[in-house]
Amino acid sequence: MKTIIPLLSAAVMILSSCSHQTSTSSARKVKEDAVTNKAWKRPEGKKIYAALQMENSIKIGDSVKLKFTVYNPTDSVQQFCKWHTPFEPLMSKYLDVKEVNGEEANYQGAMAKRMMPPPASSYQKVNPGDSLSITIDLLKGYAVKKPGKYVIIYTGEGMSGLSVKDSVTFNYVKP
Incomplete structure (x- = not known):
């Protein structure tokens, strides 16, 4: 039982750090997509x-x-x-x-x-x-x-x- 508690604590710390990385990656992806969409789509009303x-x-x-x-x-x-x-x-x-x-x-x-x-x-x-x-x-x-x-x-x-x-x-x- 004494060994399970430290292992459980370590697992929670690892999972919470993974969660943080995922949300950072997701935030970065949204920012990249916003840049991509801005550069990729032609502005409305332009007639080149x-x-x-x-x-x-x-x-x-x-x-x-x-x-x-x-x-x-x-x-x-x-x-x-x-x-x-x-x-x-x-x-x-x-x-x-x-x-x-x-x-x-x-x-x-x-x-x-x-x-x-x-x-x-x-x-x-x-x-x-x-x-x-x-x-x-x-x-x-x-x-x-x-x-x-x-x-x-x-x-x-x-x-x-x-x-x-x-x-x-x-x-x-x-x-």
Whole structure:
């Protein structure tokens, strides 16, 4: 009986210290989630958006250049996550490239695994009333090989926070 009381006291002390650590971890988790949600969600009423542009007709063998432009029509600095946009090297599939008949051009680029939330360095600022543009060659990540009419749709909005209303099309023609 004398040995049970010290053991019981030690068990209570250990459990109470575990409980304290858990509540500290929970408090820390809530704080991290609050920071994540603040950085991750786009503020309501902000209208930063992107648009796609390219030539209507491209000869097989030429580069298939896609221009991606981010616009900030607001009166304050806005930002977007560069992940899943052309503002970083091809690290993920954020475009659907399909022939008009529905056949998809295979994505052949890298597929990055990332830690969430995105670090501050993964965000790009856009000044009020300004825009940023970048041009990429789709052939560096997508297998566009045969002649036909292709449709490109941006699918990275969930990660970048950028909406693109319209798709673009191009005819891939024999030289």
